[in-house]
Amino acid sequence: MASKPDIGFCGLGAMGFGMATHLLKSGYSVTGFDVWKPTLEKFAAAGGTPSTSLSESAKDKTLYVCMVATAQQAQEAIFKDGGILQGLPKGATLILTSTVPSAYAQSVEKELKERGRDDVYFIDAPVSGGAIRAADGTLSIMAGASDAAFQKGQFLLEEMSAPSKLFIVKGGIGAGSNMKMVHQVLAAIQILAVSEGLGFAARLGLNGKVVREAVIGGKAWSWMFENRSVRTLTEEYFPGASAVAIIVKDTGIITSMARLVNFPTPLCTSAEQAYFTGLDRGWTTQDDAGLVRLWTSEPVSSIQSTFSEEVQQEKLNLVTDLLTGIHLVAAAESISFAKHVGLPLPQLYELAVDAAGGSVMFREFGAKFIHILEGKGGDSAKVLESYLAGLRKAVDEAQNIKCPVYLGSSALNVLLQTGPSLDLSSLLKLYTAI
Amino acid sequence: MASKPDIGFCGLGAMGFGMATHLLKSGYSVTGFDVWKPTLEKFAAAGGTPSTSLSESAKDKTLYVCMVATAQQAQEAIFKDGGILQGLPKGATLILTSTVPSAYAQSVEKELKERGRDDVYFIDAPVSGGAIRAADGTLSIMAGASDAAFQKGQFLLEEMSAPSKLFIVKGGIGAGSNMKMVHQVLAAIQILAVSEGLGFAARLGLNGKVVREAVIGGKAWSWMFENRSVRTLTEEYFPGASAVAIIVKDTGIITSMARLVNFPTPLCTSAEQAYFTGLDRGWTTQDDAGLVRLWTSEPVSSIQSTFSEEVQQEKLNLVTDLLTGIHLVAAAESISFAKHVGLPLPQLYELAVDAAGGSVMFREFGAKFIHILEGKGGDSAKVLESYLAGLRKAVDEAQNIKCPVYLGSSALNVLLQTGPSLDLSSLLKLYTAI
Structure with a gap:
């Protein structure tokens, strides 16, 4: 059995903390970023690798999950200097699980292309179910993306969702949102x-x-x-x-x-x-x-x-x-x-x-x-x-x-x-x- | 010129006081009832005849105006023991100028009949325009009633409304409301x-x-x-x-x-x-x-x-x-x-x-x-x-x-x-x- 890939994760709030620690329990190594220091300490205590730099948290990660609260936060986390994109290796998969307007998810896809980073496989995958199901890995996930992106990242969505609760929504980026x-x-x-x-x-x-x-x-x-x-x-x-x-x-x-x-x-x-x-x-x-x-x-x-x-x-x-x-x-x-x-x-x-x-x-x-x-x-x-x-x-x-x-x-x-x-x-x- | 009839009036609030005193200024003798004593004193000072009994205020009045605040108040004022109806002489005209549900105005007509008082000419005539226009006799009035009732009471509606602001609404009692x-x-x-x-x-x-x-x-x-x-x-x-x-x-x-x-x-x-x-x-x-x-x-x-x-x-x-x-x-x-x-x-x-x-x-x-x-x-x-x-x-x-x-x-x-x-x-x- 191939070893599990290292995951980058940003946004360790009530939902994100549960999702990230569930991945830890499932045997993944997870590097987690958050602006709130006490959360990072808790994350380290749970076996995660804390990071105080977004680009560092994304370095060499072929899979990255972004679970911040708003589109504005996502925009900054992904695209700012020293952000996720800067650390993300070529051909990595970026999963945005925040609840954002579909137009925003589409703008991420566009901006990746404009910045010459359409090597990144992007998945628009908001979740539902609350903190308990997040920690249990039994969320509902509504995901839209290209077939190629799903080939790379679907298994991780499956890890975080209940067996019948991963909804692959036709329509590409934006459909999940x-x-x-x-x-x-x-x-x-x-x-x-x-x-x-x-x-x-x-x-x-x-x-x-x-x-x-x-x-x-x-x-x-x-x-x-x-x-x-x-x-x-x-x-x-x-x-x-x-x-x-x-x-x-x-x-x-x-x-x-x-x-x-x-x-x-x-x-x-x-x-x-x-x-x-x-x-x-x-x-x-x-x-x-x-x-x-x-x-x-x-x-x-x-x-x-x-x-x-x-x-x-x-x-x-x-x-x-x-x-x-x-x-x-x-x-x-x-x-x-x-x-x-x-x-x-x-x-x-x-x-x-x-x-x-x-x-x-x-x-x-x-x-x-x-x-x-x-x-x-x-x-x-x-x-x-x-x-x-x-x-x-x-x-x-x-x-x-x-x-x-x-x-x-x-x-x-x-x-x-x-x-x-x-x-x-x-x-x-x-x-x-x- | 025939002398002006005596008017009974009930409800000397902001609107009613203006309407009743306008009638005084127009040369009518007005007997006014209100539950609030200071208003009665003010009404007397303005030349009105104050009354502390509803039936007394209606005694021998061929025209009576009821300008209380609600249908519930109107119901009590008109029909209770010692109320307006008890004092009202045969063939008098009762004008309800309160804003009430049309169904209530219709119920008054019905109850007059049931009580054997369909001798009373009833007019459903809510008003609009505020206290200043009430006192000026330039209200808008929306009135519904039988032709016979209008023959008796329309002139008084004309006294209280501006020349082009008396609206006789087709449809009888309820249409005004x-x-x-x-x-x-x-x-x-x-x-x-x-x-x-x-x-x-x-x-x-x-x-x-x-x-x-x-x-x-x-x-x-x-x-x-x-x-x-x-x-x-x-x-x-x-x-x-x-x-x-x-x-x-x-x-x-x-x-x-x-x-x-x-x-x-x-x-x-x-x-x-x-x-x-x-x-x-x-x-x-x-x-x-x-x-x-x-x-x-x-x-x-x-x-x-x-x-x-x-x-x-x-x-x-x-x-x-x-x-x-x-x-x-x-x-x-x-x-x-x-x-x-x-x-x-x-x-x-x-x-x-x-x-x-x-x-x-x-x-x-x-x-x-x-x-x-x-x-x-x-x-x-x-x-x-x-x-x-x-x-x-x-x-x-x-x-x-x-x-x-x-x-x-x-x-x-x-x-x-x-x-x-x-x-x-x-x-x-x-x-x-x-």
Whole structure:
């Protein structure tokens, strides 16, 4: 068996540290760079080779993974004097796993060529799954590149992802980032939905623990709700596990791309404005599960209800109907966007249904949306009627108690725009030509 | 000349006091009721007859004006034991000038009948124009009623309104309230737009006085901006002239009616969520011009800019493009809603163009929208293109500086939903069948 190649790695944050140390455990020698010294020490303690120079970290490495936070950071790390490219040997493979705009990934490919370095095999491969799966090597990875680049680097993507979670997206550089982007449409909406649901519930007088059980046991379930509500209930926001800044960045990629390609994103846009409000409140580095504080300063797990069982159930139904309606329109927004930018829809479905963007609504309606968007028909009238009715009731009550429901009211407007037919095609047509 | 009839009047708030004292000045004897004693004293000092009993205030009055704040207050004032109806003589005319849901006005008519008092001539006649015009007797009044009721009461409506500002709306009881409601679509959106525009400008580093001049001198002008920005610049919010609670009430009438009749109101809905946030901030009884504090705690008139003239102009253009785009979609939302509930559209145009809902965009596009909604064609492609481009640039920059633009981003999504044709019909079709 051939010995494993040495890997260069840059960006040892929550995700990158897990990915790099997983490669160490898998028997690779990894040279890691980060600007934050304590992380480098931790990396050395885990068996890695720390480096304080980007070009040094890339020297003689035939494979290099760049996992910085933003496109701006990637641009500097790769191309600046003393950056990765300067150290990278001829014919090396560079994998960018950061979540960046697809246009940025394409600009890297172009700049490599302009600088006379098209010997470098470049792979656009954003990841999803969180720090735990990063450390386990079971991430979801959405990758776009040339066949030649995949021949060089695919095995390393396989090391970092779960067996069925490496998605090779057709379309070359940019396709991976676009796939991540449309997945993040679900994330951007559903992260705020966690707080909106629990916040609305708090204003209705419901205890957060009771709400969590009702949501995760039924059709209002989303991966995000199950994941984030744990931290909402314990107020674990400082710093928590996923900063508001991260979803702000991802939402920005979505909505700016949407504006560029003339695609409407009413729900992502509503979420983004609420995220900006969170930044204004000073929560940039705090966990996004703490956005519930836009609705209530009282801990949601300490709310005491004295409702009869019947009344409590009625109130819980309002909350679950709110979330269900939001998740339904979120699925339409994500899948239509994928269609609009030319991504393979079944792959998005396969990827998102079991990932952080997953929800019961996505599972139930995603395949139907795809069927219609691929021109295979299969639509029937009035499907949306019960969801519209449930959502309307929730928004009515939110208005009664003067509680903002940014996403719920946006989703309701989208459903109202479908007109009297209330079928799925009418919903999708609000987003893109079909 | 016949002597003028004695008038009963209930609700001597900012508007009601002006209306009642105007009637005094016009030579009527007016008996006025209010729950707030100091107001009654002021009313007596102005020559009115104060009354501490609703039924007494209505005794022997062949004409009665009810100008309370809400439908709930009206219901109590009219129908409770010791209320107006108890004092009102047979064949009297009751004019409800409060802004209420049309369904409520219709329920009054029904309840009069059920109580065996269909001898009362009832007129549904909400007003618009503010306290100064109320006191001058130059309000806009939108009235619906039977011909018989108008024969009895129209002269009094004429006393309280400007010569060309009494709008007799076809459709009987409820039609006046519906007309007021669709006018308030413009108000609900444009009141928040004042703060969103000045708030965005503040975040861009622009002084509010400079912004005001740029807005009121060009196509971004709205009546609301010219009116409210005076108070924003002087921070005259305590209590100011028009409380947040009032526009929250009116917005609630719009969006709950919209949900009832399956009409989408993306801009009003965005505005409503922001208004709820204002309530959460404790601003219920403060002036709505103070909503700018959702964006900045610094007084907008004290911001010092040191931009070159060119840079300042660029930034001002972002603000005026933001407002222009919002006002354009607001006009579509209002007029489409009027179509959806069956109101005469030219009357809405005539009414709103010179009223509190007025804007350059409404003036320019309102007639075109009506032409299309009445099936007279006259549409041409790409009309929306330049507005979309301007709004897109503004929202791009707002995103760059992480500034929420609730209405601007909603309006942009609506324009993006029109698809590649970018014509006015496509915009209207997002709201209602045409």
